Amino acid sequence: MRAAPTILHLDMDAFYASVEQAAKPSLRGKAVIVGGLGPRGVVATASYEARRFGVHSAMPTAQARRLCPNGAYLIPRFTLYRAVSDLVMARLRALSPLVEPLSLDEAFVDLEAGGAAFDAAGARVTAERLRADIRAATGLSASVGLAGSKMLAKVASEGAKPDGLLLIEPGTERDLLAPMSVRTLPGVGPATGEHLRRAGITTVGELADAGEDELVRMTGRAHGVALYRMALGLDDRPVVAERDAKSVSVEDTFDVDLHDRVRIRGEVQRLAERCVGRLRASGHSGRTIVLKVRRYDFSTLTRSETLRGPTDDPAVVREAAARLLEGIDTTGGVRLLGVGVSGLADYTQEDLFAQAEAEAAARAAARAEAEAAAGGRDSGVPDSAAGAGAGARGEDGGDGADGGAGAPVGAQAAAGAGVADAPVGDPPQERRWPAGTDVRHEEYGPGWVQGSGVGRVTVRFEQPGSPPGRVRTFRMDDPDLEPSVPLPLVGERDGEHAERDGEHAKEGTAG
DNA sequence: TCTGGGGTCCTTAACCGT
DNA sequence: TCTGACGGTTAAGGACCC
Numbered sequence: 001m002r003a004a005p006t007i008l009h010l011d012m013d014a015f016y017a018s019v020e021q022a023a024k025p026s027l028r029g030k031a032v033i034v035g036g037l038g039p040r041g042v043v044a045t046a047s048y049e050a051r052r053f054g055v056h057s058a059m060p061t062a063q064a065r066r067l068c069p070n071g072a073y074l075i076p077r078f079t080l081y082r083a084v085s086d087l088v089m090a091r092l093r094a095l096s097p098l099v100e101p102l103s104l105d106e107a108f109v110d111l112e113a114g115g116a117a118f119d120a121a122g123a124r125v126t127a128e129r130l131r132a133d134i135r136a137a138t139g140l141s142a143s144v145g146l147a148g149s150k151m152l153a154k155v156a157s158e159g160a161k162p163d164g165l166l167l168i169e170p171g172t173e174r175d176l177l178a179p180m181s182v183r184t185l186p187g188v189g190p191a192t193g194e195h196l197r198r199a200g201i202t203t204v205g206e207l208a209d210a211g212e213d214e215l216v217r218m219t220g221r222a223h224g225v226a227l228y229r230m231a232l233g234l235d236d237r238p239v240v241a242e243r244d245a246k247s248v249s250v251e252d253t254f255d256v257d258l259h260d261r262v263r264i265r266g267e268v269q270r271l272a273e274r275c276v277g278r279l280r281a282s283g284h285s286g287r288t289i290v291l292k293v294r295r296y297d298f299s300t301l302t303r304s305e306t307l308r309g310p311t312d313d314p315a316v317v318r319e320a321a322a323r324l325l326e327g328i329d330t331t332g333g334v335r336l337l338g339v340g341v342s343g344l345a346d347y348t349q350e351d352l353f354a355q356a357e358a359e360a361a362a363r364a365a366a367r368a369e370a371e372a373a374a375g376g377r378d379s380g381v382p383d384s385a386a387g388a389g390a391g392a393r394g395e396d397g398g399d400g401a402d403g404g405a406g407a408p409v410g411a412q413a414a415a416g417a418g419v420a421d422a423p424v425g426d427p428p429q430e431r432r433w434p435a436g437t438d439v440r441h442e443e444y445g446p447g448w449v450q451g452s453g454v455g456r457v458t459v460r461f462e463q464p465g466s467p468p469g470r471v472r473t474f475r476m477d478d479p480d481l482e483p484s485v486p487l488p489l490v491g492e493r494d495g496e497h498a499e500r501d502g503e504h505a506k507e508g509t510a511g
Numbered sequence: 512t513c514t515g516g517g518g519t520c521c522t523t524a525a526c527c528g529t
Numbered sequence: 530t531c532t533g534a535c536g537g538t539t540a541a542g543g544a545c546c547c
Contacts, residue, residue: 192545
């Protein structure tokens with residue numbers, strides 16, 4: 001019994017970079033790199049033009065700049081990507097109720113469940129129409145894989161890129177997979193790949209020949225079984241529409257390692273606040289607080305603490321995070337800090353009151369107990385620390401705040417600011433203009449920041465529907481220049497029909 | 512100028528209770 | 530009462546994904 005190829009995997013091509021190219025006409029056909037622009041940034045997405053220089057995602061931005069010095073380097077604008085993603089996902093949901101988003105730019109769709117296709121021919125027609133639809137609604141190209149299972153559909157869309165469609169006919173999958181690298185299988189990353197390679201296994205065919213027992217022995221129970229099944233092309237995981245979040249976390253990598261313990265504590269408090277903000281926004285509370293510390297040498301520690309019940313009280317999370325930090329040695333410096341909450345529960349108002357009370361009571365009890373037991377237990381607490389001469393070298397400026405990814409431009413500003421002991425009396429605020437920021441000029445209209453430095457900011461005046469625009473330079477404090485919100489990729493005029501009803505627009509522009 | 516940020520899942524070990 | 534098997538929970542770390 002073999003399944004019809006009605007599982008669809010959709011993958012938007014070089015998504016973030018393509019959105020930026022659509023939004024900024026002068027970048028079309030050019031190398032565009034979206035990612036962190038700070039000294040420790042990495043590439044999130046590179047346009048196909050940039051990939052030709054060897055630039056790829058997860059590569060340090062500094063290295064990308066060496067390979068592709070003339071590329072356009074932009075910070076990610078998640079609000080815009082999410083808006084575009086919503087348009088795409090809406091198209092998918094019009095095909096079937098069973099849509100499983102994997103990220104902003106990827107999703108599985110069970111076409112059969114939605115009655116959108118029951119066989120290979122139908123699936124092809126539906127998929128081509130979908131691609132045309134997405135292009136009409138967003139101006140972007142998508143690649144689609146069709147197969148009888150999720151795993152194969154994903155392999156197919158990978159093979160279809162860019163801007164293509166690939167259907168794996170039932171019955172051909174084993175032969176198709178056999179010569180492929182083990183790394184093409186989802187779940188086989190650098191570590192497992194290397195592990196297998198040392199055992200002489202580099203292709204999927206060799207994986208299948210190794211046998212289940214051998215793979216389990218090499219990679220562990222769960223992984224081994226899954227690997228063996230995938231190697232045979234077997235995968236019966238269903239497409240699941242809603243999956244609830246299991247954890248919420250925030251983390252920051254600092255441009256310069258943090259040494260000052262006071263500063264570190266302060267950052268942890270900030271992160272805890274941000275984390276709770278997210279937690280609440282998602283309508284959850286959580287029971288386990290996790291602190292993450294990446295040290296100067298990239299070694300990563302996590303410490304966690306499970307409360308008696310779920311909370312979404314910032315004070316509770318802050319205190320837990322602070323306690324966890326006290327158990328960690330940060331001498332040598334810290335490059336990243338993170339705070340997370342897991343063990344999520346649905347948020348309800350009553351719970352919160354009860355929870356806050358219970359928590360307060362528990363803390364009071366714990367304190368009382370500790371006091372009673374005074375002197376006893378742990379001698380290990382290094383509350384000395386002072387010896388390190390923290391005061392000596394005043395943590396030179398440094399600051400992080402590379403304009404935190406999703407935040408609306410400008411909202412940030414205050415964040416880093418600090419000379420170590422800044423007594424919170426804000427310094428005169430300087431506007432920041434990270435590359436890629438949307439702006440509007442009183443006289444010249446909408447544009448985007450191409451670059452800034454030494455008191456100047458360079459803006460290119462163009463927008464999604466326009467021809468490539470002109471560049472002008474202004475003083476950073478030019479009052480006529482202000483940050484603005486992203487404009488829709490497909491303008492009201494030519495896009496509204498595609499936006500409102502799900503009707504497929506005619507132009508294919510099939511390339 | 513080495514190596515982001517937000518997740519998921521798995522493994523191992525310790526510990527607790529039955 | 531001691532011992533062992535076993536399951537559940539917690540904690541820590543790692544691999545992987547986009």
